[in-house]
Amino acid sequence: MTDQPAPTDVPTIRTLVRLAVPAVIVGVVSALVLFALDWIADIVDKGIWTALPKAIGVDPASGWWIFGVLSITGLAVGLVVWLVPGHGGPDSATTELIEPPLKLAVLPSLALVTVLALAGGVSLGPENPIIAINTALLVALVARLWPAVPSQLIVLITAAGTIGALFGTPVAAALVFTGVVAALKTGGALWDRLFLPLVAAAAGSLTMTLLQHPKFTVPMPAYTTTHPIDILSGLIIGVIATLIGLVAVYVFPLVHRLFHSIGNPVIYITLGGMVLGVLGAIGGPITLFKGLSQMSELIQNRATYSSGQLALILVVKLVALVIAASAGFRGGRIFPSVFIGAAVGVLANALVPSVPMAVAVGCAILGVTLVIARDGWIAIFLGVAVTGSIAVLPLLCLVILPTWLMVSRTPEMRITLPAPAKDPQTPSTPASPSPGA
Known part of the structure; x- marks a missing residue:
């Protein structure tokens, strides 16, 4: 591996072929670690919410x-x-989805708090912690096996492999990294830059599919033809969903500051758990956890909920996401935002039944996830993935235009820490690694 290009060079075909094997291994390991974390969390989940209540005769x-x-x-x-x-x-x-690798000593405690949150019903997903865990593990592993491979590249292909495993398809990773590559402006063909992340994403998604068969698509009435009124309906629902997401974004730093002003994590995280407990008692079990299976339940059983109940579920889950993300729990915000978007869509369909379910749910998911994830590709992907309708794709591509204008200059749902003091003698490093390094 002596012919590794500099981070800003266009990778050669020989380099891409030689690095494909490490990329496949990274993708497979990323999926295996995610599967192991999910498996452990599922065991704890069943113990807390099924076995123990049954043993003592209570209703979970x-x-x-x-x-x-x-x-x-x-x-x-x-x-x-x-x-x-x-x-x-x-x-x-x-933190963002992709961060510099953590020290290995941090990982056991991060894995532990992630499992506790996933199993305990906290309204956060696994995406941020699992990408951080995989990144740290695989940067260390590849440094031993292939020391010539740049660590920046391993960070990128690990994130791609994990995203592929999380969503069960490499398409999500490809969309995310299209934006990353475009931001680098380093020249060369786009697919040269995407080649190794896509190898890892494909390996990760295939591994996870073989192990767990993840599925985002929720059965709903087929949508095959777009009518003019659907365009207006989709735009209105997308804008309303975006406004709902923006409420969470603007409240988030205030709530985070309030919890963390307490100082001791035992006190403020326990307090956050108590608030989540009150919210869960109000909204019921459907408002707990990361929200993927709960979203499917909500959409498929939508006829059993009144408009008032749907509005309550929506508000409870929105507040629960803000509390969980603010109170020190470890987890990602994309998965619960998908549930919130689905709840907005189901409520819209309940209020105006003439709006097709796929239009309502797809546009609402796009609006909320665009605010929370701040990535248009992911928002469009999730809208299509959940509805399972290619026919809704052109409509989503239209709806994202006004919704992006609404969010592009607003704060992200992330707390920005003060930058550490910089030694003037320390050379600067590139802000983002090159996928084709």
């Missing part, structure tokens, strides 16, 4: 059980963050 859907479990989850996460070496890693409220 009762308000007091939900409150108790989430309060204890908050206490457990708080104790780990306070006392366990690594302290649960960085606060997820301050």
Whole structure:
């Protein structure tokens, strides 16, 4: 591997072929780690929400059980963050999907708090922590096996492999990294830059598909033809969903500041768990967890909910996302935002039944996830993936235009930490690694 190009060089075909094997391994390992984390969380989940209540003869859907479990989850996460070496890693409220690799010593505590949150019903997804865990593990692993491979490249292909595994398809990773590559402006063919991330994403998604068969698409009435009124309906729903997401974005730093002003993580994370417990008792089990299976349940059983109940579920989940992300729990915000978007869409369909379900849900998911993830490709992808309708794609491409104008100059749903003091003698490093490095 002596012919590695500089980070800004266009990769040669020989380089791409030689690095394809490490990329495949990275993708497979990324999926295996995600599967292991999900598997452990599922075991704990079944113990807390099924086996234990059955053993003592209580209803796990009762308000007091939900409150108790989430309060204890908050206490457990708080104790780990306070006392366990690594302290649960960085606060997820301050991180993006792709960050520099953490120290390996941090990973056990980060994995522990992630499992506790996933199993305990906290309204966050696994995306931020699992990408951080995989990045740290694989940068260290590849540094031993292929020391000539740049660590910046491993960060990128690990993130791609993990995103592919999370969504069960390499398409999501390809869309994300199209934006990353475009931002680099380093020249060369786009597909040369995307080649290695796509190799890792394909390996990760195929591995996860073989192990777990993840599925985003929710059965709903087929949508095959767009009518003029659907365009107006989609635009209105997309704008309203975007405004709902923006409420969370603007409230988020205020709530984060309030919790963290307490100082001791045991106190403020336990308090966050108690608030989540109250919200869960009000909204019911459907408002708990990351929201993927709950979204499917909501859409398929939509006829059993009144408009008032749907509005309550929407508000509870929106507040739960803000609280969970603010109170020190570790987890991502994309998965619960998809549930919130789906809830907006189901509510819109309940209020105006003539709006096709695929239009309502797809446009609403686009609006909310665009605000939370701040990535137009992911927003469009999720709108199509959940509805399973290619016919809704042109409409989503139109709806994203006004919604992007609404969010492009607004704050992100992320807390920006003060930049560390810089030594004037320390050379600067590139802001983003090159996928084709």
